[in-house]
Amino acid sequence: MSLGTQQRPTAVDRASRRAVPPWVLVFGAVFVCSWAGNQFSPMLLLYKEAEHYSAGTVTSFLGVYVAGLAPALIIAGAVSDHVGRRIPMFWAVCFGLAGSVLLSLGELGSVPIYLGRLVSGMTVGTAMAVGTTWLKEMSGEPYDMTADAGAGARRASLAFTLGSALGALVAGSIAQWGPWPEVLPYAIHVAVTLPFLWLVRRPPETSTPDAVRPPLRTRLSVPSARHRRFLRVVIVCGPWLFVACGLSYGYLPVLLGDAAGGLGLAYATVLSVIALVSGALIQPVAKRIDSSSSARGIVVSLATLTVGMLVMMAAVATDQLLIGAVASVVFGAGFGIGLVSGLLEVQRIAPAADLAKLTGVFYAVAYLGFIVPTILAALTPPFTTMELLTALVVLLIISTLVVLISYRKHLPVTGSR
Template sequence: MGVSALNMSDMVANKRAQRKVWLAVALSVFTVAWGGNEFTPLLVFYRGEGFFSNLFIDLLLVFYAIGVAVGLLAAGPLSDRYGRRAVMLPAPLIAILGSALIASGEETAILIAIGRVLSGISVGMVMTAGGSWIKELSSSRFEPGVKTSAGAKRASMSLTGGFALGPALAGVMAQWLPLPGQLAYVLHIILTLILFPLLITAPETRQSAHLKTKGSFWSDVLVPSALDKRFLFVVAPIGPWVFGAAFTAYAVLPSQLRDMVSAPVAYSALIALVTLGSGFGIQQFGPQIMGTSKTRGPILAMFVTVIGMIGAVIVVMNPHPWWALVVCMALGLSYGLCMFMGLAETQNIAPPIDMAGLTGIFYCLTYVGMVFPALMTWLNQWLSYPFMLGFGAVMATICLIIVSFSARRF
């Protein structure tokens, strides 16, 4: 009886360990996302410091997006070829280096620019290798009875949780605590170092990576499943609105309202928290919203995007800090729905050999939206923000029409 009881205890412990194995990867994804996005509310801080031009500050978002694109396009095929661990383990360390350079570059353009690129590269690595690792750890092999949509939900919520909490705390620190240009990055470095040992315990899931692979790395980069019609006409139109909606909320709107609030950096952090908190909340219901329907999830994601962009036009025409928060909730819902639906569709389309590669392409599409603020700052020499955001609302409507038609057909 004693031996049987002991065996039963071991079985229960093993089951519990299996059910939590994905969490080790998710926590590292969370910390890297934290470091990548904590910079956002500090955009207001850097504008106030006056060391850099407004265009350069917005270009820092572009530098970050370039880093993300490099991380996504390289890390996806590499992790499909050589395994998730080989690509994922360096990502938190690269994120630490990025934060260190940004913290030391408050008045130095080259340091802060390189730091932003490195932050982007680390985020791209965890989005592809980390997201695919979470997806594969959320399978019946490691977690009996798990739902097929659990991987997409866990990956998107890990990212969104980091993207939300990082800027929220960074903005509060920069507004009211000493060392506003450094303290948030120091916190990120400490948090990453504490959680990094857990990542080392996660098991490899890409077993074929240990076998001889056919074809070159560049043939992997091409990712044949990217030509799937549903990916081209349903996922691709949704992709840019993930961060297109999010950065409209917490990069464009705060710049239009900073003279109307007494604590602009903290207000920017509040906007980021409301936006991404709304996205995080709606992602918990992503599987239920998607269900077995081929159309409901993608169409709802783009419909909410149209509403959010129209709301942004109204806010910049009639600025009000509290109404802006309501609009940011809508844009946050857009972010959350577009992220979850796009990722779930991508994971359904991709075969195992293309999982990280196609995920990387989807995430590259999402980061197209990060260029919007810098583009608007440059075009503002000739065009007004209401006009530019109105054009965005029209483009979102066109994407809604395309997705509505294509989701039924393909």
């Protein structure tokens, strides 16, 4: 072929010659967005002690996050299927920056904190719905010729857990021992995130925008959300994943605050990192536990979370910090197994046109679990903490039984709906 007739290299050709695989840049964007969402968790005790907010108020800071996250999960997935992945992920990075700036103004009162948490929820919601889908699409031909079928789900789950863990570690460490504890953690996140305003524009687009704009109602509809497998297995497990997170590093540090004494912030940070690192480390095992022919991964996740709940009850009953740390390990393992298995179930259920939106629905339902610590705080009194935790154990067992009923039913590979 002569020089005059050679074709210009495509975006995929150019990406294949880059030193950094394009999925790594998407991984990084999801990572910094997850950092934005979880850097606040170990700060709850700081706001309680330094600003004298009540336990109910600080847990509401944790819960308002869901008000920004859930709509973003649903809307961002639909928008990305319409306009592509790159634009929504750019805005996810922008939301993360805005959230950190607002939170850094927390010394001025509760309003910037509430707004910062709301915007942080929008950050994570957008990144989880769009970034997870983009990573899945990047983790296969023609963008990554070596990735296996589950690489996209594992990479998305790992980006989320590592970003969340590092965000908690940096913020909690500074809050316990560093200067300007209500400002510096957020300033560091801003510095780390700023380059991604440019980097997130570099990966190739994997979703072709619609030539004809369908009605908004059609764009927001998610037909695969009615799949029986999704309703009877995935949705049943979803909220428990973030119930575990909320209890582990949002509620348990508050319950054991007196036992931790002057190191309460450090203990909250340790629990956050333990839970999230455990969730990350278990993911290679989680891939082997998951099965396309049964709900084995989901059942193992729920059973593990039940054990974690029992260990947490023992920690609260004995006021033992070490047992609390063990509870976080178990919660993290159950979370990691459930997150990987849930994402793989979603990817098996959803057709390409629905993948981003169904991923958003999955995360939206899962993140509802973050509201549970706020509910528990509101119900104490009249109920005791142990009574409420016992009720959660009973509900977890019931959820496990519900999943077992549909253990091998309504599998996507059979085409049953």
